Amino acid sequence: MPGPSPNGALAGVRVIDLLDERGIYGGKLLADLGADVIRVEARGGDPLRRRGPFAASGDSLWHAYYASNRRFVTIDATTDGGRASLVALCGGADVVLDAGALATAGVDEGALLRDHPALVLVSLTSFGREGPWADYLAPDLVAAALGGVAATTGDVDTPPLRGFGEMTFAVPGAYVAIAALAALRHARETGEGQRVDLSVHEALASCLEHVLMWLWYHDRLPMALGPVLPRRGSLHWSDAYEVMNARDGAIMVTITPDPQALLAWLVEEGAQQDLLDERYLDPTGARPITGRFMEVLKDWVATKHVEPFFFESQARHHPFGWVLPPxxxxxxxxLEARGWWVEHTLPAGDVVRGPGVPYHLSETPIAAPGAAAPAAQADGDAAADAVLREIGWDA
Amino acid sequence: MSSGPLPLAGVRVLDFTHVLAGPFATRILGDMGADVVKVNSAARPGNTPLSAYYVMWNRNKRALALDMARDEAKALCRRLCERADIVIDNFSAGVLDRWGIGYESVRAANPGVIYVAMSGMGERGPWSSFVTYAPTVHALAGITALVGVPGREDIGIGFSYNDHLSGLHGAVAVLAALEARRSTGSGQRIELSQLEVGAQFVAPALLDYFANGRVAEASGNDLPYDVAAPHGCYPCAGDDRWVAIAVMDDAQWASLRTVMGDPEWARDERYATAAGRVADRRALDGSVSAWTRDLDAYEVQTRCQAAGVPAGVVQTGLDFASDPQFSATDFLTPIAEPQPAVGQSYADRLPLRFSRSPVTEYRRSRMLGEDNAAVLGDWLDMGADEVAGGEAEGYLR
Incomplete structure (x- = not known):
């Protein structure tokens, strides 16, 4: 049975993970940092074990990644005994991460917090607990649409688009981890637990870069024609970054941060076209205006082989980015040299490579994920104290 | 419930970050009550406090301005680092060391200090010197290739998604290190790689490649690993108005049929199963579009959701201004005190609603050096005269 990392930053922090796909990434962040995270599954198994992609064995690769470093307990919360076990588990934890499972099970959340005054309960909803949309269903695409992600992604000749995989729900997921750790700190300092509510909808709207800036300050932005910047492919709101097609691949090209140096490179290759004409220079005469500069760059990039061009651009300190397929x-x-990848052991025993974590802590290193164990380490119909004994939380 | 101190009350953050990823991390810490001191150094102007972009990401912080070319400023910075809980930067490697405030040198005097370095590629590895902004990272991390429509790899996500996510992960790392310090008594140094933040988000494609050798491609609004249709954004009445509809199972399909008035085409037997709908999804999309095209997007949303079909308008920032959920929580809120550069400024509230330590205060972003005296008084017990002297000397600005 895999266990938490004894050396992780969050070693000894007990977490109950009742999250669905909207927040499971938050449980992963805490588990990968060494918290002891128990993921509770309904009888019949976590539906997230049935999400693709799958390995040849039929095991879910999705689940292996998003449920990394957890321990698993099956509880049938529709029975009185199961509900009591769930309450006992939550009561033994420092932090409970929930996305509606407690209410579905009929657990009295107010009583849970009263009985365990230092407990932190993070409660994730799609749209908040009140308001006309509170009961709306919002899988990824719908959440991305209402939350402003889709309107900002796609090109003039495509519909609005969603992000790949779980890019949308990574945002509320990361906020779940922040909520848990901030409230845990408050509990450590004051002895007081609390409830932290968050909605996917607000979380997404808080992470849209220019969108709220356009709404609030468009009158002050020389490039803004109104409160909304229409979607326009990869062209950044500043007009200064765009993905361009080279001969054999695509590359993100920008005139930032040193347009003079970039212009010098163009001149060196005789590719500057009319960029040195006075009419294309900004009022200071120092550099070409952005729109024309980007057009000329597009013509130039089209003559390039992407791989050597990318390395030369970086050698010259231009922040160009080769569009890498998976x-x-x-x-x-x-990434190889940094030793970033980790090995996930699937329930059937296969070992599969996957992404590691994005931060490296000098004193509390991250452990590689343990095996994605099968469910049912404890039977939910067993007495609550037996469940706690099984996972070692009875002490 | 009672309202107590903010969750991060008493935490001191010295913030050397600029642009978006770092400032977003420290904005979150500041919202939750940390005393975030934003250091603007003449040696590195970054983006100016006069810009709307800066105003967006620098609320709930105090502003200290130093000329880091001056030895007096470096010495002052050193004393601040010795009193900080968190020192965070997104410079290239070595800048803080050159200023005499690198982690190894400061930890001797302040063993509890937590340093966070948020660089593009991380500090080790053959590409560590590469320069990046969020669109660069999106490209290198596989995000650009996988967000778009089949056959194109020049679309990608339309905003600096990875900067926000790097900021969120920076905040997670800081909070985890604070928890670790409680038991170990010591701080540590955290290295965050924005490339590694981004590459995580294509995890399903990476695991699929490693396990099965399959190379994922952009798939528009189709779900690459699930069998679900119709699933897309459909045009509605008005200029560039769209509604997203995501039918995740057969029951939702049956409900959508009812909402649409059970048209003849929808009774096609092939559409009875998800697999059948997916196989014919482009024709299905065309038929659903024909239904939505003349309808108001919010009407489609309301009718679908009332019948248990997931649907939502593709909202723009302007739609947010009348979003009923945002109104219910006053999510988008004006900041009372005028901001000298932009006048009226605004805040999108921290999405976390703490029941006992609620975040209620949103203070405007500060101008260059506006809090020199207050910060140096609070952190170093410096008197107003001494601060004024430093400003006259020029090492404080």
Whole structure:
């Protein structure tokens, strides 16, 4: 049975993870940092074990990644005994992460917090607990639409688009972890637990870069024609970054931060076209205006082989980015040299490589994920104290 | 419930970050009550406090301005680092060391200090010197290739998503290190790689590649690993108005049929199963679009949701201004005190609603050096005269 990392930053922190796909990434963040995270599954198994992609064995790769470093307990919360076990588990924890499972099970959340005054309960909803949309269903695409992600993604000739995989729900997931750790700190300082509510909807709207800036300050932005910047492919709101097509691949090209140096490179290659004409220079005469500069760059990039062009751009300190497909990312020498990848052991025993964590803590290193164990370490119909004994929380 | 001190009351943060990823991390810490001191150094102007972009990410912080080319400023910074809980930067490696405030040198005097370095590529590895902004990281991390429509890899996500996510992960790392310090008594140094933040989000594609050798491609609004249709954004009445509809199972399909008035085409037997609908999804999309095209997007949303079909308008920032959920929580709120550069400024509230330590205060972003005297008084017991002297000397600005 995999257990928490004894050396992780969050060693000894007990967490109950009742999250669904909207927040499970938050449980993963805490588990990968060494917290002892128990993921509770209904009888019949966590539906997230049935999400693709799958390994040849039929095991869910999705679940192996998002449920990393957890321990698993099956509880049938529709029975009185199961509900009591769930309450006992939550009462033994420092933090409970919930996305509606407690209410569905009929657990009295107010009583839980009263009985365990230092407990932190993080409660994730799609739209908050009140308001006309509170009961709306919002899987990824719908959440991305209402939360402003889709309107900002896609091109003039495509519909609005969603992000890949769980990009949308990574945002509320990360906020779940912040909520848990901030409230845990408050509990450590004051002895007082509390409830922290958050909605996917607000979380997404808080992470849209220019969207609220356009709404609030468009009158002050020389490039803004109104309160909304229409979607326009990869062209950044500043007009200064865009993905361009080279001969054999795509690359993100920008005139930031040193347009003069970039212009000098163009001149060196005789590719500057009319950029040195006075009419294309900004009022200071120092550099070409952005729109024309980007057009000329597009013509130039189209003549390039993407790989050597990317490395030359970086050697010249231009922050260009080669558009890497997933197989090239998987073989990336930089990530390999950093030892970033970790091995996930699937329930059937296969070992599969996957992404590691994005931060490296000097004194509390992250452990590689343990096996994604099968469910049912404890039977929910057993007495609550037996469940606690099984996971070692009875002490 | 009673209202207590903010969750991070008493935590001191010295903030050397600029642009978006770092400032977003420290904005979250500041919202939750940390005393975030934003250091603007003449040696590195970054983006100016006069810009709307700066105003967006620097609320709930105090502002200290130093000329880091001056030895007096470096010495002052050193004393601040010795009193900080958190020192956070997104410079290239070595800048803090050159200023004499690198982690190894400061930890001897302040063993509890937590340093966070948020660089693009991380500090080790053959690409560690590469320069990046969020669109660079999106490209290198596989996000650009996988967000878009089949056959194109030049779309990607339309905003600096990874900067926000790097900020969120920076906050997670800080909070985890504070918890660790409680038991170990010591701080530590955290290295965050924005490339590694981004590459995590294509995890399903990476695991699929490693396990099965399959190379994922952009798939528009189709779900690459689930069998669900119709699933897309459909045009509605008005200029560039769209509604997202996501039918995740057969029961929702049956409900959508009813909402649409059970048209003849929808009774096609092939559409009875999810697999059948997915196989014919482009024709299905065309039929659903024909239904939505003349309808108001919010009407489609309301009718679908009333019948248990997931649907929502593709909302723009302007739609947010009348979003009933945001109104219910006063999510988008004006900041009372005028901001000298932009006048009226605004805050999107921290999405976390703490029942006992609620975040209620949103203070405007500060101008260059506006809090020199207050910060140096609070952190170093410096008197107003001494601060004024430093400003006259020029090492404080």
């Amino acid at each position: 197989d090239r990312l998987a073989d990336n020498p930089h």
